[in-house]
Amino acid sequence: MTAHFVDLLDDLRRRSLRMAGLVEEVVKQACEAVFQADPEMAKRVVQRDADVDAEEVEVESDVIRLLALYQPVGSDLRLLCTVLKVNNDLERIADCAVNVAERAKHVDARTLVGPYEDLRQMGPLVEHMLHNAVKAYGSQAVNDAQRVLSEEDAVDALYGQIIRRLVADASASPAKIASFLDVLSVAKNLERIADHATNIAEDVVFVCTGEIVRHRTH
Amino acid sequence: MVNVMDNPPTPPTDAPDAPVMRIPLRRSPAKDLPPSSELVIRAESLTIRYGSFAAVRDASLEIPAHRVTAIIGPSGCGKSTLLRAMNRMNDFVADASAEGKLFYRGDDIYRPGFDAVELRRRIGMVFQKPNPFPKSIYKNVAWGAAINGYQGNLEELVERALQQAALWEEVKDKLHESAYALSGGQQQRLCIARAIALQPDVLLMDEPCSALDPIATARIEDLIDKLKSQYTVVLVTHNMQQAARVSDRTAFMYLGELIEVNDTNVIFTKPGNRRTQDYITGRFG
Numbered sequence: 001m002t003a004h005f006v007d008l009l010d011d012l013r014r015r016s017l018r019m020a021g022l023v024e025e026v027v028k029q030a031c032e033a034v035f036q037a038d039p040e041m042a043k044r045v046v047q048r049d050a051d052v053d054a055e056e057v058e059v060e061s062d063v064i065r066l067l068a069l070y071q072p073v074g075s076d077l078r079l080l081c082t083v084l085k086v087n088n089d090l091e092r093i094a095d096c097a098v099n100v101a102e103r104a105k106h107v108d109a110r111t112l113v114g115p116y117e118d119l120r121q122m123g124p125l126v127e128h129m130l131h132n133a134v135k136a137y138g139s140q141a142v143n144d145a146q147r148v149l150s151e152e153d154a155v156d157a158l159y160g161q162i163i164r165r166l167v168a169d170a171s172a173s174p175a176k177i178a179s180f181l182d183v184l185s186v187a188k189n190l191e192r193i194a195d196h197a198t199n200i201a202e203d204v205v206f207v208c209t210g211e212i213v214r215h216r217t218h
Numbered sequence: 219m220v221n222v223m224d225n226p227p228t229p230p231t232d233a234p235d236a237p238v239m240r241i242p243l244r245r246s247p248a249k250d251l252p253p254s255s256e257l258v259i260r261a262e263s264l265t266i267r268y269g270s271f272a273a274v275r276d277a278s279l280e281i282p283a284h285r286v287t288a289i290i291g292p293s294g295c296g297k298s299t300l301l302r303a304m305n306r307m308n309d310f311v312a313d314a315s316a317e318g319k320l321f322y323r324g325d326d327i328y329r330p331g332f333d334a335v336e337l338r339r340r341i342g343m344v345f346q347k348p349n350p351f352p353k354s355i356y357k358n359v360a361w362g363a364a365i366n367g368y369q370g371n372l373e374e375l376v377e378r379a380l381q382q383a384a385l386w387e388e389v390k391d392k393l394h395e396s397a398y399a400l401s402g403g404q405q406q407r408l409c410i411a412r413a414i415a416l417q418p419d420v421l422l423m424d425e426p427c428s429a430l431d432p433i434a435t436a437r438i439e440d441l442i443d444k445l446k447s448q449y450t451v452v453l454v455t456h457n458m459q460q461a462a463r464v465s466d467r468t469a470f471m472y473l474g475e476l477i478e479v480n481d482t483n484v485i486f487t488k489p490g491n492r493r494t495q496d497y498i499t500g501r502f503g
Contacts, residue, residue, distance in 0.1 A: 077487060209488070
């Protein structure tokens with residue numbers, strides 16, 4: 001492969017990492033919008049989703065072009081496949097962030113007391129997971145990626161507690177079902193963001209080692 | 219020795235080309251074949267020298283039956299020398315010598331008294347440049363069997379060999395025309411038919427597609443994929459995509475050393491050696 005291809009691959013990787021940074025910021029803003037009841041921040045999240053979508057299309061086009069023109073193998077092939085998959089995860093994370101932000105006008109942060117504090121805890125935990133997944137993606141460090149995989153259980157546990165509490169409360173107070181659904185939506189989207197962060201970490205393990213660790217118990 | 223005929227007259231360049239054929243998208247992966255624990259060729263610490271220069275150094279390699287094994291590596295790495303050692307073609311090079319062991323079906327082919335002529339009948343060879351004899355298509359295929367005392371029906375043998383080489387339909391009505399009237403791709407398939415007519419056990423192919431266009435190359439690759447059900451194939455190629463497409467096992471050589479041998483899928487997705495990785499991704503040198 002030519003030095004030109006290596007340069008193009010580096011450019012693509014940098015572009016994908018820039019997109020990852022943008023998505024990280026969007027998730028942070030979505031959490032702020034909900035937990036600090038900031039509707040202006042929520043609007044900004046929705047607006048920035050268009051930037052993420054456009055970037056996703058550009059990165060995907062670049063990957064397809066490099067695959068078609070250079071037929072890479074070995075670590076280059078693994079990297080291109082990973083960029084394509086991470087690209088998809090990043091776009092979906094941004095969509096989840098929009099869903100979270102759209103709940104900002106409905107979820108009253110002041111009501112997040114008692115067991116619903118779990119939801120408030122989920123935000124930083126998910127942000128932390130995503131940050132570490134993106135960091136591992138940037139440095140292509142297997143150890144960092146594996147740490148992300150081990151963090152998923154904590155998010156799932158919080159999500160499970162919230163669901164159990166919602167089921168109990170909705171039975172007791174059916175009139176408040178709309179509020180409960182808002183809380184459920186935020187929790188569900190945060191949990192999905194954690195899943196996508198896990199996917200990214202699994203892809204980092206693949207790009208570094210060639211091992212596919214998806215669907216394994218981490 | 220039928221298949222040994224280097225430097226034949228240059229075939230006409232305006233010969234009709236093969237009809238356009240669908241380029242196969244999927245070849246039979248090794249996993250679709252029965253497991254092959256049967257070893258046809260085994261090299262043990264093999265060193266091949268030209269004078270004092272060691273072109274292949276301390277190579278150990280196993281060639282399983284009914285698989286395509288590709289040998290890749292940069293020019294001058296020793297891959298053709300290793301291939302030619304497998305049927306003792308290097309005997310024709312005045313100052314070539316071999317150390318170590320090279321077994322064909324358990325028998326050391328470099329032991330004193332080994333019948334190299336019979337070995338070359340069992341291990342046929344196809345060269346980089348198509349090298350048909352200046353004879354008819356029929357005689358190209360039949361001659362080797364005839365001089366080896368073939369007792370069966372020669373016409374049936376010729377038809378069978380041409381069919382196995384996927385050439386029969388194109389030449390059945392002009393068997394007695396000159397082989398030079400065929401296109402380059404057809405000539406190469408004729409050379410494969412000529413090798414097959416001797417009913418070999420192994421086919422050695424030394425860059426068999428390097429002189430062919432992409433369509434003719436696709437036909438040869440398709441043919442190699444079919445041939446492995448009956449023969450064991452060892453292929454030297456400069457074209458890494460070709461090795462990836464047609465082979466089940468890939469050996470990477472560098473500066474006379476056999477660096478890595480593994481399933482082709484592994485070599486081209488997660489090679490174990492840094493030098494293999496650098497070579498297949500073009501970062502060598």
